[in-house]
Amino acid sequence: MKIKIDLALCQGHSVCLGEAPEVFNVIDQDDGYPHVKVLLDSPPEALRAKVMKAAKYCPNSVITVLED
Amino acid sequence: MSQSATAPLALPSKVSGEKPSIGHMEEFSANFARFLMRCNSECGELAEFNMGGQQTVLMSGPEAQEAFLKTLDQKLSRAAAYQATVPVFGKGVIFDAPPDKMKAQLKIQVDALRYQKMKNYSTVISQEVEDWVADWGDEGELDFLDEFLRLTLHTATHCLLGKDFRDQMTEEFRELYHDLEKGLQAIAFVDPYMQQPIFEARDKARARLQELIGGIIAERRANSGVVYGDALETFIAGTYADGSHLTDNEITGLVIATMFAGHHTSSGTATWTLTELARQKEYSADVLQELRALYNEDSEITFESLREIPRLERFIEEVLRLHPPLILLMRRVIEDIDYKGTLIEAGKTVAISTYGSHRNTDYFPDPERFNPNRPEPDTLFAYIPFGGGPHKCAGNAFAMMQLKAIFAALLPRYEFELVDPDETYQDDFSAIVLKPSGPCRLRYKKR
Numbered sequence: 001m002k003i004k005i006d007l008a009l010c011q012g013h014s015v016c017l018g019e020a021p022e023v024f025n026v027i028d029q030d031d032g033y034p035h036v037k038v039l040l041d042s043p044p045e046a047l048r049a050k051v052m053k054a055a056k057y058c059p060n061s062v063i064t065v066l067e068d
Numbered sequence: 069m070s071q072s073a074t075a076p077l078a079l080p081s082k083v084s085g086e087k088p089s090i091g092h093m094e095e096f097s098a099n100f101a102r103f104l105m106r107c108n109s110e111c112g113e114l115a116e117f118n119m120g121g122q123q124t125v126l127m128s129g130p131e132a133q134e135a136f137l138k139t140l141d142q143k144l145s146r147a148a149a150y151q152a153t154v155p156v157f158g159k160g161v162i163f164d165a166p167p168d169k170m171k172a173q174l175k176i177q178v179d180a181l182r183y184q185k186m187k188n189y190s191t192v193i194s195q196e197v198e199d200w201v202a203d204w205g206d207e208g209e210l211d212f213l214d215e216f217l218r219l220t221l222h223t224a225t226h227c228l229l230g231k232d233f234r235d236q237m238t239e240e241f242r243e244l245y246h247d248l249e250k251g252l253q254a255i256a257f258v259d260p261y262m263q264q265p266i267f268e269a270r271d272k273a274r275a276r277l278q279e280l281i282g283g284i285i286a287e288r289r290a291n292s293g294v295v296y297g298d299a300l301e302t303f304i305a306g307t308y309a310d311g312s313h314l315t316d317n318e319i320t321g322l323v324i325a326t327m328f329a330g331h332h333t334s335s336g337t338a339t340w341t342l343t344e345l346a347r348q349k350e351y352s353a354d355v356l357q358e359l360r361a362l363y364n365e366d367s368e369i370t371f372e373s374l375r376e377i378p379r380l381e382r383f384i385e386e387v388l389r390l391h392p393p394l395i396l397l398m399r400r401v402i403e404d405i406d407y408k409g410t411l412i413e414a415g416k417t418v419a420i421s422t423y424g425s426h427r428n429t430d431y432f433p434d435p436e437r438f439n440p441n442r443p444e445p446d447t448l449f450a451y452i453p454f455g456g457g458p459h460k461c462a463g464n465a466f467a468m469m470q471l472k473a474i475f476a477a478l479l480p481r482y483e484f485e486l487v488d489p490d491e492t493y494q495d496d497f498s499a500i501v502l503k504p505s506g507p508c509r510l511r512y513k514k515r
Contacts, residue, residue, distance in 0.1 A: 009457065009458060011460075012178055012179075015465070018184075032174075059462075
């Protein structure tokens with residue numbers, strides 16, 4: 001799987017970081033909301049469940065999971 | 069939306085029925101949701117009307133709504149459109165702050181809605197619901213418009229200002245808050261600084277509220293080791309880019325702004341959800357079955373368990389489709405805009421209507437019918453109860469969590485019936501935030 005991010009929608013709620021800290025971090029910006037930073041663009045299958053939760057529970061639909 | 073090109077641009081079609089000097093104000097005030105639907109059906113994607121002198125362009129359909137929602141403040145300003153909030157939230161707060169400070173304040177507001185905080189809030193809300201139903205007995209009748217206003221005032225103050233404040237909440241606080249509410253009615257959007265008793269009361273209330281909240285802030289700064297788990301803690305700790313903290317005025321403003329964003333919107337939606345649960349027997353039986361499978365007598369309602377209640381979620385989403393609490397979202401045009409060959413000039417207001425969008429038959433066939441099982445539109449910009457794009461309501465997850473916590477606790481214990489004839493439960497368009505017309509009486513009976 002591959003992870004696609006729409007940064008324009010990110011408000012830094014950090015749900016993804018809570019669900020899958022192996023894959024997502026949230027970084028403060030100089031200006032405005034903190035933004036998600038993807039640590040693993042193509043995470044291993046073992047993390048699938050966590051990644052899917054991160055995408056599903058993101059309040060702003062920032063994360064899309066694409067299949068290879 | 070691109071910059072205006074050199075080719076001659078069309079202008080938006082004008083809505084009929086404009087009157088000298090007041091424009092469409094009368095028809096707008098009578099029922100603004102219906103008026104906006106008329107604008108759209110008469111003029112299409114862009115419809116220009118006159119709000120007592122302010123030319124306003126309604127943008128309809130997912131494509132236009134997407135353009136509206138994705139355009140940033142530099143070109144379509146929220147601040148300029150929402151100046152009525154300035155005397156309520158306070159000078160230098162959010163829509164009165166310079167752009168960099170406004171962004172920092174909104175960021176600190178979202179910090180208070182982060183994952184860990186949300187877990188605390190879900191516990192707080194579940195406790196509040198338990199306290200609320202504790203003296204209900206086996207059956208009775210209540211006006212749920214009042215009940216939900218009170219419940220959500222309790223949850224909002226508890227999550228924002230902490231347990232001590234909530235437990236000691238005085239009549240004075242309720243009155244001050246009420247005076248602020250009255251200061252943000254439709255007339256404030258024409259001019260919030262008119263000589264009016266309601267605006268005088270608003271300004272007094274704002275000043276006194278800052279004394280009250282300032283007292284708590286001072287106390288907390290003196291006990292800096294204590295963890296409170298509420299939003300105020302986050303507001304006090306928050307800093308600007310240069311490391312400086314928010315002033316008491318700014319913290320008070322954020323508290324007020326967050327109350328205003330979340331209180332009436334949540335209570336109106338909760339009232340409508342309960343009313344629809346009483347009305348839509350077939351779908352509420354589905355939701356009840358789902359809740360019974362999830363929770364038995366002794367299982368607690370936790371943040372984790374609240375996240376995944378699909379039938380209840382779809383039910384609430386359908387309530388938000390038919391009864392979106394905020395109908396009209398506005399921006400002021402800062403630079404001329406070329407929208408697909410039509411010029412929207414700087415100085416005009418642009419608006420979108422959630423209520424109208426949710427009744428667009430291309431996306432919601434038979435739109436007045438309550439049906440939680442309708443297919444989702446293939447665009448993110450047709451169903452927009454929380455707006456969308458970069459400025460989407462930051463409290464959307466909080467709102468859904470709170471509604472689910474309320475009904476996950478309520479529905480398995482009680483069944484609800486309408487007291488009055490079905491058709492008397494209607495949307496009330498007289499306030500800025502949509503709610504059912506009052507009183508909203510329901511009978512409850514222990515299952």
